[in-house]
Amino acid sequence: MSALPDHDTIRAAVALAVRAPSVHNTQPWLWRVGDTTVHLYADDSRRLPYTDPDSRELVVSCGAALHHLRVALRAVGWDTVVHRFPNPDEPRHLAALELHHAEPDVSATRLARAIARRRSDRRRFTSWEVPPAQVSAVVAAGAAVPGVQVREIDTTGEHARLMRAFVDAATAHRGDAGYNAELAQWSGHHASAQGVPARNAVVPPDATVRPFGDPRLPEAVVSDTEEAARMLLVCTASDDLWGWLRAGEVASAVLLEATARGLATCALSEPLEVTGVRTRIRRDLLGDFGYPQLIIRMGWAATSAAPVPTTPRLPLEDIVRPAESLSLSGEQ
Template structure:
């Protein structure tokens, strides 16, 4: 970048944190382009999962999570990232342009950045410890800062959400095209994308347990059962609209909530399956999210004290996703609002 803006090491360090963001089936559907004066986030449509994510909502949420991870990374490195979202209507894959300003990082920003390499998607059962109400209020505030409403599904709302999760699981189980796509993106061992076997446990047959995706070749062992009921909290992130901007912001809020949960030591797992089928998503919209548009469900709780640490999920090499801005991209020049 130009003199007075971050050096290459800083940009690559922040980008390396950005690509640690969670994405649907670890598809990592993003690309970053570095200009002389700004950094640009693009969606990678070649990584769109057509059967899992027919309308591209999960892809936008995944990219929004990467955008928030980048903002957090730059903040901890001494740069405030001003994001101009969807800056070019003529190029729908151009999701954000980031303008950087010198900034003194706060302890909270450093703590969030430190949570990035520790965050994992933990699909295992939780312990019987309850999540403090104060933690949930902090997570709600983190979502609100991104313009997204976080709701804890309790009582009747939790019942209807569980119904939606079960219904979506059954419909996907009876969809051969979906099952084929899921198998192609899971059960991997050395691939830099997709869901590895070591990150997925076998289906939990414990009565009352919510069904999870049937990833291929699951190898992750559950901690020995304690005999007590698991205390799992279900959170729903919703937006007032359902346009592309709302979905991108929902991804940023997802990142903010997951990193805050990680900083508390909570185990977390995004659940989008009940929102990927239109009629099932409508159940969540009407019965759980109060008429707003549900974008993400998060499952959080405390991992059992004897649970083994989870390994990091592989990511693509940074050189594959971070490239110079070239003639095929939007020009990085004076006259655009982020320059």
């Protein structure tokens, strides 16, 4: 086992890792840096009790950050061996990473550059078709993880059922006072390092976009009457901590590959937060085989559209701490 990279390298890699998307931009992760390992913990203080009562989306968000970190480190010549849930007595300890010297990887460098460019674009996309070869390449980016599948919603009937799920979830949430208070708490602010700021929120163009507070991002000027967004469904064989973490890792791989190809993306989860709606998606779109964990919308942004502003992140000093020596007895 080799020593860790220097402090500045670790800091730069974690700074890219925390660019990962998270539900309501809660950033529910904590990092502990040891002499030879980096550890990822879930920060339960950032759980959304109304939106995410079982912490599923919290763990999915952390999985995306874990994959981002691995990409960032591989790009600068550090390979990682990941031990997921290494401490059975501490379920918040999501992963321990051993680092080993490796040659810098060109494909990882490409994805690391995409980390800095990726944004959650909630605006309307254009009617420009995403070629099937592009869709296949994006789907393939998430195909290497056992127990996780990326499904394209590729028929008219499937798409209509998914859109109905968005409408039904939004209707259920409109009548949920706790959910709406939580949404207001985590959106619409102007100077906060967390939550969805006003400058990144849009007036919902359709039911796929939540009504975040005080939307200030101008909608793209799109003259087309129909957009050609593609919908991808990340699903897992198990609906547990393992499945949730791996779903986040796969979602990160898909989002970065799409971004590297110039596509606009947005991770969506509202239909999966209402139990009855999520059950219906599982039945109607997955045939009761597997569990839906995240929806990814992707397409071409209008060339005239202004760039989506960078969403703020918490200072690294708030989320990175030295670690005591910890066991790496977990399964890889």
